[in-house]
Structures are given as C-alpha cells and as structure tokens.
Amino acid sequence: MSSTTRLDNAYDHAEVIPFDDNSKLILFSDCHRGDNSFADDFANNRNIYFHALNHYYREGFHYFELGDGDELWENISFDAIFEAHKNVYQLLRRFHLEKRLYMIWGNHDMVYKDPDYVKKHLSHYFEPIDGSDKALFKGITYHEALRLKHTETGQEIFLTHGHQADWWNYVCWRIGRFLVRVLWKPLQVVGIADPTSPAKNYKELIRIEKRIKRWILRKNLLLTIAGHTHRPRFPEPGEIPFFNDGSCVHPRSITGIEIENGEISLIKWHIDSKPDGTLQIVRVLLEGPEKLVDYINP
Template identity: 75%
Template sequence: MFSSKKRLNRAYNNAKVIDFDDDSKFILFSDCHRGDNSFADDFANNRNIYYHALKYYYTEGFQYCELGDGDELWENISFTSILNAHKNVYMLMKQFHKENKLHMIWGNHDMVYRNPNYVKKHLSTYFDPKIGEDVELFKDITYHEGIILKHCRTEQELFLTHGHQADWWNFLFWKWSRFLVRILWKPLNVMGIADPTSPAKNYTELIKIEKRAKKWIAENNNLLTIFGHTHRPRFPKPGDIAFFNDGSCVHPRSITGLEIENGAISLIKWHIATKDDGTLQIIRTLLEGPVKLMDYNT
C-alpha cells in the first residue's frame, strides 16, 4: 500500500469503535516519546507536567486516548529501561487500564506494538525487584492503528490515528528510520542537531503531511479526524476541514492535548507558571474552544 489514502482507509476500516455521549470525558495526548531519562529523553523535561495533568484527568473521571509514539522505541531498545525511568507514569496509566479507560494507538516510533505477541510479552507484566517476581502491568491490553469515537445519539464519528499513514517514509521505511535514529541521530540529538526525517523538525515535510490528511478528510465527507505525529497543534473552525492535531508532550516546557467533554472539544496546554511569591505551579491553559462537536457535522 503505497498511497496515504489507502493507508488511512485501512486504519479507519479496522479502527476500534468506542461509543460515547455528552456525559463522556476524554483526554487525548500523543507523542510523549517516553525514554530512559538520558540526555536524549525529550519526555524527561516534561514528565512532572505530564504526570500532574494525567493525575488530574484520572481524578476527574476522564478516559485516556494516547495517539501513538507514547514510548520512544527507536532510540531505546528495551521497554524495561523506559518503565524504570518513568514508573510513576506507568503506574498511573495502569489505573486507567484497570478501569477500562486506557485506549492506545501505535505510531511509527512504537510500531512494534502493532504485533500483539510483542505487546503481550513486554507490557503484560514487569519484574518488581522488591518482591523478586513479575507483577501485572497492562494485562490483555491491545494497541490499535485507529480508534473511532461514535456518539450514541447523533452517530457522529471522530477518527483518531497517529497520522504517519500520511508520511510515506516513516510508515513504509520505519525500520530504516529506527536504525538511523539509534546509530546516528540519537548521539547527534544530544549535541542539539535535529533529525531531518522527522516531520516535527522539518517544516516542509510537515506541510506535505497535513495537505495529504486534509485531502483524505475532504474526500470522506469532512470526517472529524485527529492526528498526532507532526507535533503541531491544530484546531480548525467549524466550516473548515475538520483536521485536528493534539500537538505533543515534548514541547519546550509544556504539553498540549485535546479534551472532549460535554459534547465539545477543546485544545489545552499544561505548563509551569510562576506565582507572585516566586514559587512554581503547574497550570492548565485553554488555547482553543470549547466548540460543540456537532458544529463540525456534515
């Protein structure tokens, strides 16, 4: 399948369907790129912001949809090293999973999760050195290429996917990209040199990917579609092509995401702010919305 249209069609046709209504609450994050807490771990700078935000959403009864590239498995060979670096995050995600509120999508940087056997082997349990045996982590979890949120009353659909389907290089040749990242770009990244194959760091490629996505959305009756992958937040106005992007969790000193609550969608940012007395706090800032989902209906 060499066309982005065919790849997106397949992701949509095979997507997991989740029913929701106006009482449902979802938080959508992507591109966490959780690493091993080394100098190359972009997530490490924002992990306290992310943990605080996710704990807020858990307390408030939200469901969590992660739209790919949650784990950085190009730079890191072992999930165990990532788990050990950010165990508090995974223990919180485990709570979502136990309550059937964790919905996972694989991206190009964690493409190995499309293999159910790999997921079962590496994510079902982890070794706890305190008790000297394996402990349950994400038992029976399934990763998907796409998820459709379908409104019970209006039957409106929201299509969630990572978005690398519109990026032929990072979809078809992800193993080659992974090899280059591990051998070449990871050490250069520590020195501040960006990987030119990443759409998040290559504006020309980013625009091409967004154009392909918008074309596919337009050809599918302006289906409300939410991507990650490019790290660029997108929040269209009603009447425009319904192409959303939740941004990423590796922005400098902030994370962005999309909230769905009360039948409406909002773009939000969590970041650190300074109080008048000089102490720091993590706050949530509304960037766009809320806009009723039905305003995007065709």
C-alpha cells in the first residue's frame, strides 16, 4: 500500500467536524508524554504546556491533538505516563467533559487505533489515596484523521498525524516500537538519537513532506495540517497548503496552530525573562494570522 493510498483511506474514513468563524481551535501534536524519566522529552516542557493548556481552556478553545500525544514506544503502559503527568490529564479531562477534546493517534500511540484498548486503559484510573477507580476519558474516541468543514464556505481542513507518508513508521511501527524500547531509549539517555525518526533524520523528513505535498496536489489543494516530523510549517496563500504544527518537545518551547476568527496562525509558547530577572511563560506569534478563505483554490 502506497502513502497515497494510506492518506486516501485516512481521508475517506475521517469524521467531519463543523466549524465557523466563531470557532476557536488549538492544534498540538507530538507531545510524547512519558514517565518523567531522563528519556522523557516532554518533561522539560511540561510547565510550558500546562500553562498554555490552561490558557486555551479558559478562553474556550477546542483542543485537537494530532498524534503522538503519549509516548507508548518507550513506555509499556499508560499508567506510568498518567502518574507522571496527572495534572495534564486532569485538565484534558475537563476539555473532554465539555466536548472540546479531539484526539488523533500517531505512530507512537498507534495502539489507540483499537477502541477496546482505549476503553480498557483510558476510561478510568486508579486513585491510591482512597483505593477507588475514577473516571478519566470515558467514551473517548481516537481517530486516524479528522476533517474540519466550514459551515458557510464549505472549506475543508484535513487533520492527521502524517505518518501515513512514512512507510516504516506506519507499516512497521511494532518493529520500531521494539527497537526504541530495547535499544534507542537507553541510548537516548546518553544523547544518541534514533535515526529512524523523521524528526531527527533530515533526509527522511524532506521525503515525507514531499509525499504529503504530492497528495495535497492530487486532492486539489486540500488544506492539510499534520505533525510527525516536528518541523513547523506555515505556507503563504497560493503555496501548497501543507501546515505542520511542530511539536511540544522543542528545546524549551512548544509550537502549535491556532484557528480563530476565520484565521490561522502558527504560535510558540516559551519561557522568557522579565526586566527584573523573574521568569514567565509567554505566547509568541510566529506566522500569520492568515485568512483561511485565502487558501481556497480558485
């Protein structure tokens, strides 16, 4: 099966989510939430991410996670990840209870494509304080892809992780998971990167992006937002409309894509210092905002 066929299948089976110019959406991906060990890349940005997540919750945004939210290649079970970042999941649960949470699976959390696995591991958690099971993401659905459709213009935005264009990480993800657990996780602690990861292999990253761009052209410039490569992308209107929200494991920062007031923006949250030397977490606009309608193919 080619990358084109895999992307076509993801598109054809994607649930359609309506939105309009009053909708407020935040898109993150590649959080790679781990167990707070030395190999947990998310741990360095946990406070930045939690602060940003609180902001979007208060401001009424809908949260979309485009895959690889949980690091289930390095970690065998979700339980250790949940205990390490319990405050994050409790906040995500508030989004879920208000029907503002949309989750997509990637290659590192591809086990979530199985609804039975999701129901067994994510519906409840054990609270050792009172020895009881408590609800977490009861009834949650993980998707391979989603299609946002504007209720007035009919414009579609295709959301997916992007590993459909990466044969090794889509077809052979179980082998990749095994190699990461037994080989690359211990080496990562001493600074040796996994060469099979497109985020750490520039040539593979470029090949994946080219495959997705060719697919977008076949679909007549369907606006697409993905993750997987960890490299933020924000094209100008008139260019191939392939966006990438980056990741939440950049050094000392996280990046994402906001859609608000019918406009799209690439943003970054990072730690900055005030003139008096105290530290603060700030939001920075990297690209945009650009009007979504400007990306409609004439």
